[in-house]
Amino acid sequence: MEWTVTSCGPQAWLLRFGDDFSEAVMGRALSLAQQLQSNPPLGLREFTMGYASVLLEFGQDGQTGFVRLSQRSISEVVEGLKETVTDHPPRPSRTVEIPVVYDGEDLSEVASRTGLSEVEVIRRHTDRVYRVWLLGFSPGFPYLGVLDPSLRLPRRATPRVRISRGSVAIAGAQTGIYPSESAGGWHLIGRTSRILFDPDRRGEPFLLRPADAVRFVAVGEGDV
Amino acid sequence: MFEFLEILSPGCGATWQDEGRPGWKRFGVPPGGWMDGSAAREANSLAGNKEDAVVLELALQGAKFRVLCPGWLALAGASMGWEPGTARRLARGEVIDLKQHDEGVYAYLAAPGGWVAPEILGSAAVSARSGLGRPLEKGDILSCREDPQRPHWSQVGQRRRRRMAYPPSVEVEVWPGPQWNDFSKEARQQFLREEWRASARSDRMGVRLEGSRLETPPAIMLSEPVLIGSVQVTGEGQPIVTMRDGPTVGGYPKIALLDQGSCSRLAQVPPGGTIRFLTR
Numbered sequence: 465m466e467w468t469v470t471s472c473g474p475q476a477w478l479l480r481f482g483d484d485f486s487e488a489v490m491g492r493a494l495s496l497a498q499q500l501q502s503n504p505p506l507g508l509r510e511f512t513m514g515y516a517s518v519l520l521e522f523g524q525d526g527q528t529g530f531v532r533l534s535q536r537s538i539s540e541v542v543e544g545l546k547e548t549v550t551d552h553p554p555r556p557s558r559t560v561e562i563p564v565v566y567d568g569e570d571l572s573e574v575a576s577r578t579g580l581s582e583v584e585v586i587r588r589h590t591d592r593v594y595r596v597w598l599l600g601f602s603p604g605f606p607y608l609g610v611l612d613p614s615l616r617l618p619r620r621a622t623p624r625v626r627i628s629r630g631s632v633a634i635a636g637a638q639t640g641i642y643p644s645e646s647a648g649g650w651h652l653i654g655r656t657s658r659i660l661f662d663p664d665r666r667g668e669p670f671l672l673r674p675a676d677a678v679r680f681v682a683v684g685e686g687d688v
Numbered sequence: 689m690f691e692f693l694e695i696l697s698p699g700c701g702a703t704w705q706d707e708g709r710p711g712w713k714r715f716g717v718p719p720g721g722w723m724d725g726s727a728a729r730e731a732n733s734l735a736g737n738k739e740d741a742v743v744l745e746l747a748l749q750g751a752k753f754r755v756l757c758p759g760w761l762a763l764a765g766a767s768m769g770w771e772p773g774t775a776r777r778l779a780r781g782e783v784i785d786l787k788q789h790d791e792g793v794y795a796y797l798a799a800p801g802g803w804v805a806p807e808i809l810g811s812a813a814v815s816a817r818s819g820l821g822r823p824l825e826k827g828d829i830l831s832c833r834e835d836p837q838r839p840h841w842s843q844v845g846q847r848r849r850r851r852m853a854y855p856p857s858v859e860v861e862v863w864p865g866p867q868w869n870d871f872s873k874e875a876r877q878q879f880l881r882e883e884w885r886a887s888a889r890s891d892r893m894g895v896r897l898e899g900s901r902l903e904t905p906p907a908i909m910l911s912e913p914v915l916i917g918s919v920q921v922t923g924e925g926q927p928i929v930t931m932r933d934g935p936t937v938g939g940y941p942k943i944a945l946l947d948q949g950s951c952s953r954l955a956q957v958p959p960g961g962t963i964r965f966l967t968r
Contacts, residue, residue: 472915473863473945483910497714512713512913512936519913600911600937603717603818607911607937619907619939621923625889629819636909636939643716644819647893649922649939661716661819663808670715 469542475522477538479545482516485610485637489516490597491553494675497598499548505541513598513674515607556595556677562641563683564590564632568652570620574634577617586682588612589653594639596676604643604661604670608678611637623649630655632680639680654682689804691756693830699750699786702824703892704803705796706742709811713936719916720813720820720932723794723892723955725948727765727772731798734762734775736840741802742812744830748958749789755782756829759836761799766792766854766956775839792854792956800840801833815933817893856961857883860950861968865919865942866912870905878902879943880965884927888959892933894920895954897963901925904941911939917946919965929954 470478481496482489493513500511500518509523520541566586575582594608601607611634619635624647627633631642633650642648643660660671672678695702705728708721722728722745729739749768755778762775769788770776772795778784786795805812806821814821824830834840868876884897902925914920918930920940929946930938944965946954957963 470866471863472866473917473947476915478866478912485910510710510713510719514912514937515910517910517912519915521915598937599714599716600913601716601935603712603715603820605716605937619923623922636907638911644817646817646935663820669809 467542467546469538471538472519477520478517479520479542480517485515487553488551490595490609491551492549493518493597494553495549495551496545497674499545503548505544512600514600515597515609553595554675556675559593559677559679560672561679561681562632562656562658564654564656564680565685566654566682568632568654570651571653574615574617574651574653578614580614585615585653588615589634589639590680590682594678596672596674596678598674599670599672601640601648602642602644602646603663604672606640606660606672606678608639609637611639613637617651619649620651623647627652628655630657632656689831689833690759690835691829691831692759692761692799692836693753693784694756695824695826695828695830696752696754696783697750697826698824699746699748699752701745701747702751703745703814703816704742704805704812704821704824705745705814706812707740708813708932709809712809713913716936717809717820718815718818718933718936720811720815720818722796722813723932724765724796724952726952727794727956728796730764730773731762731796732802734764734773735760735798735800737798737800737802741798742805744797744803744824746786746795746797748793749787751786753784753830755780755784757836759800759832760839761797761836763795763797765795766790768795789958793958794955799830799832800836800838804831804833815892817933854956856958857963858953858957858961859964859966860946860953862919862944862946862950862965863968865944867905867908867941868943870941871921871943872903875903876943879927880967882964884963884965886957886959886961886963890959892931894928894931894934895957897927897929899926902927902943907939908941909939911937914938914942915945917948917951918942919944919946931955
């Protein structure tokens with residue numbers, strides 16, 4: 465797919481660089497994130513990764529004052545990125561195991577909507593090794609790909625106002641873990657006691673980093 | 689450090705805020721920070737502080753404090769029974785009772801030198817839903833960095849400005865959102881025609897709007913980054929305007945975008961107030 469650039473107001477642009485959950489798109493996302501971090505374009509205040517997109521926010525710059533990019537100069541930024549970004553996902557430097565009690569509020573609904581038994585839903589969720597494609601939504605929330613095709617459901621029509629910390633959830637081709645109490649629209653299938661985000665944990669506030677490999681392990685109430 | 693106030697009641701929400709913590713969005717950390725930057729800066733200026741000093745953000749009504757030592761306190765933003773845009777000299781033992789709700793949603797209290805508040809990832813901004821700090825509670829003692837009796841300004845009583853108005857109905861200009869073209873022509877026209885009502889379920893994450901159901905394109909399969917001010921439309925066809933503590937990534941289609949100034953104005957629309965969107 466061609467890269468596309470969509471302006472988001474006067475100071476931000478959304479770059480899209482893929483349209484599927486392939487290894488190639490993930491590789492591009494991780495490679496792009498690394499490039500933006502090590503060699504940011506002038507005036508870049510913030511970048512936020514999606515699965516196949518990145519939001520570039522420009523603003524105040526210490527040296528040059530206010531940076532206002534034109535559509536033309538953003539094109540140059542994008543051309544520069546395209547030259548350095550590759551499609552090869554880096555090898556995972558580690559595998560993190562997440563113990564899960566599978567008793568989520570939506571487990572029975574997920575089972576009936578997918579036509580599977582609850583045991584089979586759990587088996588298929590724990591059966592594969594996921595990759596941390598990006599962190600987003602709330603601090604340390606890992607977007608893990610990709611989910612078994614038989615478990616894919618659209619998001620809930622009405623997001624929940626309150627989801628408790630440690631909830632393990634699925635939506636579309638994604639699975640993830642809510643690191644803190646928050647609102648959200650995914651289907652809740654279980655919960656973990658692992659702390660995904662602790663701002664007081666010196667040097668490493670986030671349990672998972674982009675590109676990590678992750679495995680879910682079904683455990684009983686007493687093991688979590 | 690000067691112990692200045694004790695919280696007798698935090699009301700509908702009392703949190704430390706500053707300009708927020710940019711640079712962490714890619715770890716899922718929302719920028720956070722004051723909901724109405726111009727009111728927060730005004731409070732700091734009234735207290736003789738730097739613009740970016742830590743302020744106390746109050747929501748709607750009901751906050752109550754006891755004064756522990758004499759000194760100056762400035763209030764700006766929403767009107768809660770104390771005229772906004774003024775600084776007052778308080779006596780020891782006095783009780784400040786902000787129980788009224790006249791206008792706006794968020795009010796800011798600033799004290800000389802700024803408040804003493806714990807920093808997390810480089811900012812004192814509390815975002816309880818993200819696990820960044822906690823809202824203030826009954827019994828908490830609030831300390832400021834300088835002697836509240838000796839603020840850094842020379843023109844006491846002359847700092848009053850033209851009062852900011854927070855009408856319950858606003859019109860705000862929007863930019864097209866990344867999925868603007870994915871919405872039908874009818875949905876786009878309806879979005880701009882509708883008088884949207886601010887829901888009581890609005891908070892620092894998002895201002896939820898209620899009105900006739902918008903016909904929406906399907907959710908985005910590949911979750912995308914979200915900019916503050918994005919107007920996301922849920923599966924129920926109701927818009928949510930992403931605010932300071934909102935999610936950094938999401939899958940609902942975004943029909944429009946508000947700039948920072950418009951977000952501040954929207955934040956001050958009380959539940960039941962109305963919003964109309966205009967194209968730029």
